[in-house]
Amino acid sequence: MTVSTMIHSLFLINSSGDIFLEKHWKSVVSRSVCDYFFEAQERATEAENVPPVIPTPHHYLLSVYRHKIFFVAVIQTEVPPLFVIEFLHRVVDTFQDYFGVCSEPVIKDNVVVVYEVLEEMLDNGFPLATESNILKELIKPPTILRTVVNTITGSTNVGDQLPTGQLSVVPWRRTGVKYTNNEAYFDVIEEIDAIIDKSGSTITAEIQGVIDACVKLTGMPDLTLSFMNPRLLDDVSFHPCVRFKRWESERILSFIPPDGNFRLLSYHVSAQNLVAIPVYVKHNISFRDSSSLGRFEITVGPKQTMGKIVEGVIVTSQMPKGVLNMSLTPSQGTTQFDPVTKMLSWDVGKINPQKLPSLKGTMSLQAGASKPDENPTINLQFKIQQLAISGLKVNRLDMYGEKYKPFKGIKYMTKAGKFQVRT
Numbered sequence: 001m002t003v004s005t006m007i008h009s010l011f012l013i014n015s016s017g018d019i020f021l022e023k024h025w026k027s028v029v030s031r032s033v034c035d036y037f038f039e040a041q042e043r044a045t046e047a048e049n050v051p052p053v054i055p056t057p058h059h060y061l062l063s064v065y066r067h068k069i070f071f072v073a074v075i076q077t078e079v080p081p082l083f084v085i086e087f088l089h090r091v092v093d094t095f096q097d098y099f100g101v102c103s104e105p106v107i108k109d110n111v112v113v114v115y116e117v118l119e120e121m122l123d124n125g126f127p128l129a130t131e132s133n134i135l136k137e138l139i140k141p142p143t144i145l146r147t148v149v150n151t152i153t154g155s156t157n158v159g160d161q162l163p164t165g166q167l168s169v170v171p172w173r174r175t176g177v178k179y180t181n182n183e184a185y186f187d188v189i190e191e192i193d194a195i196i197d198k199s200g201s202t203i204t205a206e207i208q209g210v211i212d213a214c215v216k217l218t219g220m221p222d223l224t225l226s227f228m229n230p231r232l233l234d235d236v237s238f239h240p241c242v243r244f245k246r247w248e249s250e251r252i253l254s255f256i257p258p259d260g261n262f263r264l265l266s267y268h269v270s271a272q273n274l275v276a277i278p279v280y281v282k283h284n285i286s287f288r289d290s291s292s293l294g295r296f297e298i299t300v301g302p303k304q305t306m307g308k309i310v311e312g313v314i315v316t317s318q319m320p321k322g323v324l325n326m327s328l329t330p331s332q333g334t335t336q337f338d339p340v341t342k343m344l345s346w347d348v349g350k351i352n353p354q355k356l357p358s359l360k361g362t363m364s365l366q367a368g369a370s371k372p373d374e375n376p377t378i379n380l381q382f383k384i385q386q387l388a389i390s391g392l393k394v395n396r397l398d399m400y401g402e403k404y405k406p407f408k409g410i411k412y413m414t415k416a417g418k419f420q421v422r423t
Helices: 031-043 081-099 104-109 111-121 132-138 144-153 244-250
Strands: 007-014 019-024 053-055 060-066 069-075 183-196 202-216 222-227 235-238 252-255 260-269 279-287 293-302 310-318 323-330 334-338 343-349 358-365 377-385 394-400 407-422
Touching (some): 031 060, 069 081, 081 104, 081 111, 111 132, 183 394, 235 244, 244 252, 279 407, 293 323, 323 334, 394 407
Antiparallel strands (some): 007 069, 053 060, 183 202, 202 260, 222 252, 310 343, 310 377, 377 407
């Protein structure tokens, strides 16, 4: 790969289409290159549907959409797209780690630190320091006091020493880490995407899972994490700290952890037989040809949740254009129908398996209008604490190389990604 082949520029674009930050690592690329991106944005009905790779006559635009911001990288020659997309996700994660949230106002407030961080993350257009705790040694995260001092003295947040980790064989961990409370916590978070047809059969279902870690351990600990059922994990990507050979031979995660928060691994389960569907929707939505009234009834219930509570349930549905208004009564929670956008939302809350939440009522339709071509799709959001829907379970976590006994904890959570029920 020649030096000219990596990331040239980065543009940050908000959902109204304003470029609010740009960074160039080589020569300046004109903002007009983003016009191709804006065209694609107009064609896509939702922000998530903008293609991640957009070819233009002289460049490629690669983008990710997170926290209502598009991060658009400009590439001049062909490069493995996932390489760039992974880097953009790292940029977002780093901003979130530095500033607590990643949003347009926060980025604008910390613009100096943002430029300093981006300068360190890419060297001559190539990824260099992308580990958050190494970056924090190079560039100290902003605090109110440090910001005030910098304003008065004209100094910056750039550290005056090279990070200790950069010089070791473990570049993701600084040396001499000390804690009074030694603790290692792991969160197994699974997001389920599914399309369920009218009869309740699964058309597609897949799970995107991650194991996020918060490790605050003194010294240079060496950890191993084993699973009850590691065979579930076939499509996996690891943090660089994981010893891949050991995973291949023994299906055990063995690693010297970075200090602080990091993503240990992400995985994907797409075999239909392995994906349990944790909720069901019973529906009766009918439009009659000559009538100006339609019926709307839905009930939501849990299934295959191992007795865990389904909570944070929100049901949304885009109603057909012909629906003027809706008169609905929920058995619990609150409903809202916007007659302009035709969007129905029902904030259900928790599902009590003994008394399933239901929403019943009528729809007022345009007089004389023909029956809608198709029934609306129901979208669900939900969370289930202490359950990984794939059935993944951590067996044990062991530590070597240090004498103390750390606090250890594992939490599980399942939540809905794009979860649709067709009616």
